[in-house]
Amino acid sequence: xxxxxxxxxGTIGKRVASAILAQPDMSLIGVSKTSTNYEAYHxxxxxxxxxxxxxxxxxxxxAGIKVMGTIEEMFRDSDVIVDATPNGVxxxxxxxxxxxxxxxxFQGGEKANVxxxxxxxxxxxxxxxxxxxxxxxxxxxxxxxRTLCTINRVEKITKVRATxxxxxxxxxxxxxxxxxxxxxxxxSIPSHHAKDVNTVLKDLDIVxxxxxxxxxxxxxxxxxxxxxxxxxREEVLSTLSSTPRILLVSGKSKITSTAEIIEVARDIxxxxxxxxxxxxxEDSVSVxxxxxxxxxxxxxxxxxVPENIDAIRAVTGFRDGxxxxxxxxxxxxxxx
Ligand code: NAD
Numbered sequence: 001x002x003x004x005x006x007x008x009x010g011t012i013g014k015r016v017a018s019a020i021l022a023q024p025d026m027s028l029i030g031v032s033k034t035s036t037n038y039e040a041y042h043x044x045x046x047x048x049x050x051x052x053x054x055x056x057x058x059x060x061x062x063a064g065i066k067v068m069g070t071i072e073e074m075f076r077d078s079d080v081i082v083d084a085t086p087n088g089v090x091x092x093x094x095x096x097x098x099x100x101x102x103x104x105x106f107q108g109g110e111k112a113n114v115x116x117x118x119x120x121x122x123x124x125x126x127x128x129x130x131x132x133x134x135x136x137x138x139x140x141x142x143x144x145x146r147t148l149c150t151i152n153r154v155e156k157i158t159k160v161r162a163t164x165x166x167x168x169x170x171x172x173x174x175x176x177x178x179x180x181x182x183x184x185x186x187x188s189i190p191s192h193h194a195k196d197v198n199t200v201l202k203d204l205d206i207v208x209x210x211x212x213x214x215x216x217x218x219x220x221x222x223x224x225x226x227x228x229x230x231x232x233r234e235e236v237l238s239t240l241s242s243t244p245r246i247l248l249v250s251g252k253s254k255i256t257s258t259a260e261i262i263e264v265a266r267d268i269x270x271x272x273x274x275x276x277x278x279x280x281x282e283d284s285v286s287v288x289x290x291x292x293x294x295x296x297x298x299x300x301x302x303x304x305v306p307e308n309i310d311a312i313r314a315v316t317g318f319r320d321g322x323x324x325x326x327x328x329x330x331x332x333x334x335x336x
Contacts, residue, residue, distance in 0.1 A: 001027045005029040007071065009031040017031050032050075050068060090110045105312060119311050150240060150243045155228060157228075162209070162221055163211070163222040164211070167216055194208040217261075242336075249279055251283045261299075306325075309324075
C-alpha cells in the first residue's frame with residue numbers, strides 16, 4: 001500500500017483525496033487544513049484525518065475539529081505527498097518535502113521547473129516512473145495534451161492553433177469575475193498554454209489564444225490541427241471513442257452545451273458533478289485536406305484528478321502506464 005497525503009484541501013485537493021480513498025493500492029494518511037472552514041468540517045465527517053499547522057491546533061480543537069497532528073508529522077508518515085496548495089505555494093513547500101526525502105506531486109499552478117517532469121498520463125507516463133518530483137499540468141493543458149496525444153496516434157501532428165475559452169471562476173469562488181465581459185487573458189499571443197504543452201510535447205508547433213468567459217462550469221477549446229497526411233473524420237472519431245478519458249457527445253442526444261454536460265454528470269450521480277473526461281462535441285469534428293478541426297469541453301475542477309492518481313503510481317515505480325490508467329478509471333467509475 002502506498003501511503004499518500006494531500007497538502008492543501010481545496011478544489012483539487014479534496015477531489016484527489018476522495019480518489020485516493022477509492023484506490024485499492026493506496027491509503028490516505030490525511031489531509032492538511034489551514035482554516036476551520038466548511039471543508040474541514042466535511043473532511044471530519046468523512047473520517048479523513050486532518051493535520052494542521054502547529055500554531056493552529058488550538059483553534060481547530062476550539063472549533064470542534066479533531067486534529068491528528070501537525071502538517072509536518074503528516075509528511076513524515078507519507079511515501080508520497082500530493083501538493084494541491086495555491087499557485088506558487090507548492091514551490092515553497094518543495095524544500096520541506098526535499099528535506100524529508102519525500103516524493104511529491106505538484107499541480108499546474110506551479111512553474112514547470114518545480115518538478116523533474118511535467119505529466120499527462122496518456123502522453124508521457126513512462127517519463128515519470130521513479131521520478132522524485134512530478135508536476136501534473138493544469139486543467140487546460142491536460143485537455144490539450146490528452147487530445148493531441150490521441151490524435152497523434154491517428155496521424156502525426158505538424159501544427160496546432162488553439163483557442164481556449166476559459167471559465168472565469170470555479171463555482172465556489174465568490175469574489176472572482178468577470179461577470180459581464182469576455183476578456184482576452186492574456187491579450188498577448190501565445191497564451192501560456194502553448195508553452196505548457198511544450199513541457200511535454202517538446203517539439204510541437206503550437207500557438208494558443210485564451211479568452212475568459214463569465215461561466216463557472218467548464219472550459220471549451222477550439223482546435224485547428226494540421227496533420228502530416230490526410231485522415232478521415234471516421235478514423236478520428238473511432239480513435240477518440242476508443243480512448244480512455246475521452247467522451248463524445250452529439251447533437252443527437254441534445255447535449256449541445258457545457259450546461260447540459262454538467263447536468264449529465266449530475267444525472268449519472270458523479271461525485272461533486274465531476275467529469276474527469278475530455279468531452280468532445282462529436283458534431284464539431286471535421287476534416288478539410290490535412291487539417292482537422294474539433295471543439296471539446298474541460299471540467300476544470302476534476303480533469304486533473306485521475307492524472308494525479310497515475311502520477312502517484314508512476315513515482316512509486318509502477319511501470320505499466322496503461323494498467324495504471326485502467327485501475328484509476330475502474331476505481332473512479334470512469335467508463336466508456
Ligand atoms: P484552492 O484555493 O481551491 O485550494 C488550495 C487549498 O490550499 C485551500 O484549501 C487553502 O486553504 C490551502 N492552503 C493555502 N495555503 C496553504 C499552506 N501554506 N499549507 C497548506 N494548505 C494551504 O486551489 P485549487 O483550485 O485547488 O488549486 C490548487 C492547485 O491546483 C493550483 O496549482 C492550481 O493552479 C491547480 N489547478 C486548479 C484547477 C482549478 O480549476 N481549480 C484546475 C487544475 C489545476
